[in-house]
Amino acid sequence: MSTSAASDPPRVLLVDDNDEILALSRSVLASTCLVVGTAKDGPSALEAAEALRPDVIVLDISLRNMTGFDVAARLRDSGSTAAMVFFSLYAEEDIVARARAVGAIGYVVKPRLVVDLMHAVAEAHMGRAFVSPL
Amino acid sequence: MVMQGRPSRRTSAFGRALLTIAIILVELALANAACAQDSSAPQRVLMLYGHDPNSPGVVAFTNELHATVRAESPTRVVFYDELLDLERFPENAEREELVDYLLEKYRGFSFDAILVDGTRALKFATERMIARFPNVPIVYGLTFEPVIDFSALPSNVTGRRHLLPFAATLELARALQPDAERVVLVGGSSPNDALMLASAVRDVTPLVGRMQLVVWQDWTHASLLQDLRGLAPHTITILSSFNRDKVGHQFSSGDLIASVTRVASAPIYGIARNWVGDGIVGGVTMDFGDDGMRTGRLLLQVLDRASHGLPLPPPEIARPVQVVDARALERWGLSESKLPPGTGVLFRTPTPWDNYKEYILFAIALLLLQSGLIAGLLIHRARRRRAEVELVRSQDSLRATYERVRDLGSRLLKAQEIERSRIARDLHDDIGQQVALLGMDLAMVRGASDPAEINRLAVQAHNRNMEIARSLRDLSHSLHPARLRLFGLVSTLEALCRELSHSGIAIAFKHDNVPSKIPDDVTLCIFRVVQEALQNAIKYSSATEVKVHLAGTPNGLNLSVVDDGVGFDVEATGSHGLGLVSMKERLEAIGGSLEIRSSAGCGTRLEATVPADVLQRGANRESEGVSA
Numbered sequence: 001m002s003t004s005a006a007s008d009p010p011r012v013l014l015v016d017d018n019d020e021i022l023a024l025s026r027s028v029l030a031s032t033c034l035v036v037g038t039a040k041d042g043p044s045a046l047e048a049a050e051a052l053r054p055d056v057i058v059l060d061i062s063l064r065n066m067t068g069f070d071v072a073a074r075l076r077d078s079g080s081t082a083a084m085v086f087f088s089l090y091a092e093e094d095i096v097a098r099a100r101a102v103g104a105i106g107y108v109v110k111p112r113l114v115v116d117l118m119h120a121v122a123e124a125h126m127g128r129a130f131v132s133p134l
Numbered sequence: 135m136v137m138q139g140r141p142s143r144r145t146s147a148f149g150r151a152l153l154t155i156a157i158i159l160v161e162l163a164l165a166n167a168a169c170a171q172d173s174s175a176p177q178r179v180l181m182l183y184g185h186d187p188n189s190p191g192v193v194a195f196t197n198e199l200h201a202t203v204r205a206e207s208p209t210r211v212v213f214y215d216e217l218l219d220l221e222r223f224p225e226n227a228e229r230e231e232l233v234d235y236l237l238e239k240y241r242g243f244s245f246d247a248i249l250v251d252g253t254r255a256l257k258f259a260t261e262r263m264i265a266r267f268p269n270v271p272i273v274y275g276l277t278f279e280p281v282i283d284f285s286a287l288p289s290n291v292t293g294r295r296h297l298l299p300f301a302a303t304l305e306l307a308r309a310l311q312p313d314a315e316r317v318v319l320v321g322g323s324s325p326n327d328a329l330m331l332a333s334a335v336r337d338v339t340p341l342v343g344r345m346q347l348v349v350w351q352d353w354t355h356a357s358l359l360q361d362l363r364g365l366a367p368h369t370i371t372i373l374s375s376f377n378r379d380k381v382g383h384q385f386s387s388g389d390l391i392a393s394v395t396r397v398a399s400a401p402i403y404g405i406a407r408n409w410v411g412d413g414i415v416g417g418v419t420m421d422f423g424d425d426g427m428r429t430g431r432l433l434l435q436v437l438d439r440a441s442h443g444l445p446l447p448p449p450e451i452a453r454p455v456q457v458v459d460a461r462a463l464e465r466w467g468l469s470e471s472k473l474p475p476g477t478g479v480l481f482r483t484p485t486p487w488d489n490y491k492e493y494i495l496f497a498i499a500l501l502l503l504q505s506g507l508i509a510g511l512l513i514h515r516a517r518r519r520r521a522e523v524e525l526v527r528s529q530d531s532l533r534a535t536y537e538r539v540r541d542l543g544s545r546l547l548k549a550q551e552i553e554r555s556r557i558a559r560d561l562h563d564d565i566g567q568q569v570a571l572l573g574m575d576l577a578m579v580r581g582a583s584d585p586a587e588i589n590r591l592a593v594q595a596h597n598r599n600m601e602i603a604r605s606l607r608d609l610s611h612s613l614h615p616a617r618l619r620l621f622g623l624v625s626t627l628e629a630l631c632r633e634l635s636h637s638g639i640a641i642a643f644k645h646d647n648v649p650s651k652i653p654d655d656v657t658l659c660i661f662r663v664v665q666e667a668l669q670n671a672i673k674y675s676s677a678t679e680v681k682v683h684l685a686g687t688p689n690g691l692n693l694s695v696v697d698d699g700v701g702f703d704v705e706a707t708g709s710h711g712l713g714l715v716s717m718k719e720r721l722e723a724i725g726g727s728l729e730i731r732s733s734a735g736c737g738t739r740l741e742a743t744v745p746a747d748v749l750q751r752g753a754n755r756e757s758e759g760v761s762a
Contacts, residue, residue: 067620089607094629098621111600 010125013054013082014038015045015071017064021110025058025087028117042066046074054082056124058117059104061088061095072102083124087113091134106130176210177246177437180236180267184220184255185276190388190408191422192251195276198426199249199433207434213249214240220254221377222384224325227258233266246437248272249429253279253295254326260291271440275429276422279326280333284449292436292446294429298330299405299454300337300372302418306456306477307370307403308341310415310468315368316346320358320394322376322385323351330375338372345370352380358394365400373404373414388412401466407455410480415466416458425452538715545712557609565605572598615661623657624648624684627664631682634668640679641668647686649749656744659720660684660693663728666713667695667740675699675738690726690749693742701732717742724748 012033016022017040026035036052039045041064049057057075061068072084085106086099096107106120109132120130185192203211216236218226226232248263248270250256256274260282264272274293284295300319308314317338321331331351339347350361358379365371373394375387388408395402395413404414407421428450435447456474460482463470470479487494575595582588610616618626624645631643652660664682671680677699685692714730717740721728725748732738 061620062616069620089603091604091607094625095617095620111596111603115596 009034010055010121011036011052012121013045013048013052013057015040015048015057015063015068016060016087017041017062018060021060021113025113025117028114029058029121032118033121040064042071042074045071046078049075049080049082050078056085056121057082058085058087058121061086061090061099069098069102072099072104076103083127085117085120085124085130087117091132093134096131096134100129108132109134176212177207178244179211179213179433179437180240180245180248180270181213181215182248182250182255182259183215183217184250184252184258186219186221186386187215187217187251189386191406191420192276194408194423195251195426195429198423199275199430202427202430203434206431207437211434211437214245218255218258220252220258221324221326224254227254227261230262232258233262236263237266245270246440247433249433250274250293251276253277253281256291256293257282260287264288264290271436271446273429273433273436275425275432278420280329281326287449290446292432292449294425294432294450294452296420296425296452296454298333298337299418299420300334300374301341302454302456303372303403303405304338304341304370306416306418306458306474307372307401309472309474310458310463311368311370311401312472313368314345314370316348316366316370317342318348318350318365318369318371319374320350320353320371320376321374322378322387323380323382324375324378327351327375327377334372334374354379354381355383355385355390359397362394362398362402365398367400369400371398371400371402372417373402373409395462401462401468407457410457410459413462414459415462415468416456416477416480418454418456420452421455424455428452542712542715542719549712557613560605560609565602565609568598568602568605572602618657618661619654622650623652623660626661627682627684630661630665630668634672639672639677641682642680643682643684645684648684648691649686652691652749653724653751655724656691656726656748659724659726660691660742660744662720663693663717663740663742664695666717670711670713671695671697671699671738674702677737688746689743690746691744693740693744695740696737698737701734701736701738703734704730704732 010033012029012035014022014025014029014035015038016025019040022038022040026038029035033056036054037048039048043065045057045059045063048054057080059068059071063071066074068086068088072086075082075084083106084104085108086104087108087110088095088099089110091109099107105127106124106129108116108120108130112132116130116132120132123130183192187193187196200213218232220227245267248259248267250259250272251274253274256272256277259272259274269290272291272293274291274295277293278296278298280298304317307317319331319334319338321327321334328351331349335347335349350358353361362371373387373391376385376390377387378384388406391404391409391412391414398413401415402413403417404410405417405419407419407423410416410419432447432450439446455478456476457478457480458473460470460479462468463479464483473479572595575591575598579588579591579595582591615626615630617629621629627645628643631641635641668680668682671677675697677697680695680697683692683694683696718728721742721744724744726742726744729741729743730738731741
């Protein structure tokens with residue numbers, strides 16, 4: 001498993017406990033990304049990240065057993081190099097700052113998911129930051 | 135029939151003869167055995183009484199002597215008593231005819247020993263009898279009269295003698311009567327009395343010192359009693375022997391003691407052990423009973439040694455007995471504590487303790503047992519009363535708790551209704567309105583045909599949707615702080631303080647050493663307490679400044695919320711304020727505690743503590759309901 005070249009469509013892992021958000025995100029990203037997997041909670045997200053080695057992980061903050069921040073910290077600890085994009089209902093700056101502190105490069109507020117997610121993933125794949133307007 | 139009867143009678147007569155012979159033989163055998171037991175030759179002792187054998191001292195001597203000899207002699211000893219009566223007939227001591235009489239009386243009869251009573255009898259025996267009764271050892275006892283030189287006695291004479299204890303008796307009397315001014319010596323008129331009295335005077339004179347020494351000898355029985363009635367105080371009276379008064383009346387000293395002491399007006403002392411008990415205070419005394427016993431033993435030794443041709447045991451000197459009568463001490467008010475050590479005290483009046491020791495002990499034991507039982511019952515009753523009081527108190531407390539819980543329950547229901555109506559109002563008035571407007575926007579999109587108009591309407595709908603999302607988030611946040619889980623306690627409290635600071639009140643938050651891992655229930659509890667405290671401060675205190683301090687210590691977690699507001703009466707409000715009660719309940723539910731100090735005009739200080747062990751347990755436990 002090797003990290004794909006920047007020109008290839010980014011391989012994306014989607015993590016959210018809501019099936020509809022997962023389906024919507026998958027359809028939003030379908031044209032530009034390769035969604036390699038989805039997970040609905042922290043432990044399965046960590047397993048999938050280990051197994052699939054995605055380029056970008058799109059991660060909800062509010063998960064059932066662990067917070068998205070916890071998952072991000074564990075991924076970093078395990079040596080994952082995937083770019084991380086959080087998407088959340090929270091639109092506060094301190095939460096964005098916290099997301100960036102645990103290694104996220106992108107932050108999308110969920111009401112702007114359709115508008116911002118594709119862009120945020122593309123930017124993340126290129127190593128550039130993106131934050132939805134709050 | 136007749137023929138048959140004859141041989142039968144013959145047989146019977148023969149049998150009777152045999153039986154008679156057998157009985158005779160048995161009786162002979164028994165008689166022989168008895169003779170053998172008597173050792174066939176009893177030892178014979180000629181007893182010569184110099185004193186009156188009926189006087190108390192001699193009776194005591196003789197009784198002990200006979201008892202000892204009877205008990206301790208291996209052979210039978212037979213005494214042959216002869217009364218010399220030398221007190222009344224002193225000239226008998228010089229009469230050779232008396233010896234002739236004895237020889238004549240006991241012709242063909244041999245004695246194994248001669249026992250003499252008194253010094254005069256000893257003198258008679260040694261001077262008159264030794265030659266006439268050759269080889270018969272002489273033993274003397276009850277000798278105290280100073281009429282013979284004991285160092286010059288022949289070798290076949292031994293015995294026991296007393297030293298006259300006048301001096302020692304005076305010393306004892308002086309110990310008891312240190313303030314005595316006079317010593318009276320009383321003696322009789324017989325030659326022996328005179329000799330004794332002379333000894334007494336000789337012995338006590340060196341000890342009299344400044345005291346006056348008076349000798350009474352020329353008295354009749356009546357005058358003696360009269361004189362004794364008039365004895366001056368501080369007088370020591372010592373009785374010597376008195377066998378005869380000046381008009382020739384004969385006495386036995388021992389018989390006179392009781393009458394003499396009864397009338398005396400001062401303490402009287404004496405020198406014979408057998409006088410003690412008849413009214414004298416006591417003295418250093420000659421114990422004639424003891425003398426009888428020891429003389430008896432000496433006699434047995436003499437009989438034994440003489441029969442083996444051995445030399446006689448050496449003479450002995452009797453030891454005087456220092457003894458007093460407790461009744462006489464009491465009569466004269468003499469202190470027992472002044473007695474020289476080793477003084478025997480006789481006739482001590484038995485105390486109730488001596489008499490009824492067992493009964494008293496039993497009664498005390500019974501009393502103790504009864505007291506123990508009573509004490510036990512009292513303790514039991516006290517315990518029962520305490521338990522009853524405790525029961526009443528706990529019932530009161532239970533009732534109060536029940537009232538409080540019921541009150542709390544009703545107020546909680548009310549608070550719940552208020553909160554529900556607030557949520558419903560928010561949902562209806564705010565979110566509901568916006569959802570309705572969003573619906574209208576979408577309907578307008580569907581009806582529009584101009585792309586620019588459609589785009590404008592879509593942007594408008596999207597913005598409205600963003601508003602709805604924000605409203606929902608705010609509502610959710612107000613219901614439960616999801617940030618707690620995302621950011622932890624410190625960060626959430628910081629945000630809370632910042633958020634509430636907008637209400638025209640400066641809220642400062644400070645934290646030290648707060649552990650990174652805190653159980654979710656503790657996190658929520660502390661958050662709620664701070665939230666409640668701050669809301670109270672904002673609503674009621676009119677404070678301008680509130681300081682929130684959260685600190686981790688080795689003992690656990692300490693929270694303080696201090697405001698500079700108007701304060702309140704904690705006692706009065708404590709159980710009624712739902713907020714205060716809920717804070718307390720929350721803390722106690724997780725094992726913590728809450729203390730609120732406040733008084734009118736002095737601000738409020740709230741301190742909450744969560745023990746370290748509460749922080750340790752289940753630090754990672756998932757808290758239900760803490761989610762975004």
